[in-house]
Amino acid sequence: MSTPDGWRARWARMMNRWHARRACRFNVPTPIVLRTEPRSIGSFARGRQLCSGNLQFAGHLIEADDAMIWDLDPPGETFIDEIHASAWLDDLAAAGDLAARELAHRWVWGWIARYGRGKGAGWAPDLAGRRVIRWLHHRDFLLRGRPEAEQAEFTLTLARQVRFLSRRWYTAAPGLSRFEALGAVVLGGLMLKDMAELANAALGALEIECARRIDDQGGLPTRSPEELLDVLSLLTWVTMTLDDAHRPQGPELRRAIERIAPTLRTLRHADGGLARFHGGGRGLDGRLDLALAASGVKKRQADGLAMGFARLSAARTSVIVDAAPPPQGDASLNAHASTLAFELTSGRRPLIVNCGAGGTFGAEWRRAGRATPSHSTLTLDGYSSARLGRMGRIGASRLEMLEDTPQKVPAEVTHPDGAFRLEAAHDGYLPTHGLTHARTLDLSADGRGMTGEDLLIALSTSDKRSFDRQMDATDHAGVPLVIRFHLHPEVDAEIDLGGSAVSMVLRSSEVWVFRHDDAAKLTLEPSVYLEKGRLRPRATKQIVLSGHAMGYATRIRWSLTKAQETASAIRDLVRDELELTR
Secondary structure, eight states, X not given: OOXXXXXXXXXXXXXXXXXXHHHTTOOSOOOXXXXXXXXXXXXXXXXXXXXXXXXXXXXEEEEOTTOOGGGSOOSSHHHHHHHHHTTHHHHHHHHOSHHHHHHHHHHHHHHHHHHTTTOSTTOSHHXXXXXXXXXXXXXXXXXXXXXXXXXXXXXXXXXXXXXXXXXXXXXXXXXXXXXXXXXXXXXXXXXXXXXXXXXXXXXXXXXXXXXXXXXXXXXXXXXXXXXXXXXXXXXXXXXXXXXXXXXXXXXXXXXXXXXXXXXXXXXXOTTSOBOOXXXXXXXXXXXXXXXXXXXXXOOOOOSSXXXXXXXXXXTTEEEEEEOSOOOOGGGGTXXXXXXXXXXXXXXXXXXXEOOOOOXXXXXXXXXXXXXXXXXXXXXXXXXXXXXXXXXXXXXXXXXXXXXXXXXXXXXXXXXXXXOEEEEEEEOTTHHHHSOEEEEEXXXXXXXXXXXXXXXXXXXXXXXXXXXXXXXXXXXXXXXXXXXXXXXXXTOEEEEEGGGTEEEEEOTTSOEEEEEEOSSSEEEEEEEXXXXXXXXXXXXXXXXXXXXXXXXXXXXXXXXXXXEEOOOTTOOOOOOOOXXXXX
């Protein structure tokens, strides 16, 4: 991959400018001829934040009441990219009041005035695709009560961007960005007058991308559950718009949806949110259910792995485990060193989590969130199971790829005596320490308890020699190991039973107890929860088992048991609101 300032990047920017100016020569009135309901969902709380002047983009928070977003002094290129992509329009539409509508109008028409003639950073296919989709979905929110001249200016600018994307979609980054660029051309071509030919060509290209990027198991190379949800949402928007236009769906488009939907059902926790792995969050409330309902596909993946994740589920308890090698190459630019990490949710309440993706809080939080210590799994001698290495680029963001990743991750899900068992291992610590990490998780048939075993083992003669060298380097004091269990911020936890257990109380009043076999030291330590839509990371706690690998096999056993369940007459309906202030 070329560097961000290499000749390929400069050539791409030059060609974007040339095609943008060419597209802006188009001056034919292009009214909207197909009206659909708004389909992209935003965050009400984030919309309120924007209206109150808390502008958080790309990890930077600017407090500027009643600001024109395009007049701000941008703190970096990623900030510029995020505001030009216009996903904030979803949030303002979710807020939906007069103040939000006026702010959205100011910002959109501010963009038209400054950049609508083909100038500026926003004329890149990765950004224009996302922006066009939001403009199309929220056109009524923006145009209601506006003069005809303003409406004509808006639709003409839309048409110019669709024409630009029809010529430059193939330069968008493979994956979600390219799906969005093509989806924008299809939607714009169907909804704007005399642009059907552009939609036809883009629809054919979208079918090819579906066949190429979505594997037989309905997964993406990035292995990000939230990105997979974004792709499914986009594809369902396209199919619904085709239905509204009385146009047939292509076979590859339908097959892609039929592959993705069962995978997402498998990656959904008991609370309806997604597992938080590889740069993705849990998704906005309701968005996953909406996309799955729109897909029309009701089955779930059969036993086994879904996009490399294993699911153990019984009654109201769900456990999702990263049980495959991490993404490779360019697909790993947002990936995490999370092999064999798990999350556990009971009913509507997450209990064990990963810290999450920290990109919304800046580069340092993003980097920290990708490391193994930010996940609920074992860390050996301060090493992550994969390392951050060569630089790559997503838009304006320069990110590290994962390198030295686990290559062999055998995993098997079985059902002994009606329970659920995962047996998995990875070789991420083999090159450095000669040790293989094996993890066994057993979820009871009633979902009220899970037992776990973490094993570090030197299997071959060469592995044992490598481990012996590590022991020599520590004067035979042992190789330090730590097993972390990050708790959701709404879990109240305290050391119990004389320091041998941890009691955890969920907001639903359920009580869970963590115990271990005394092979390691138990502590309760600070942690963070990196949640999209918040103005800052949330403080939380983590259960930590620490010890040393002293021989060729080191075994640590632990358990999570539900000691008290929510009364059956009480429905856990308390909803959580995001912070509106700093």
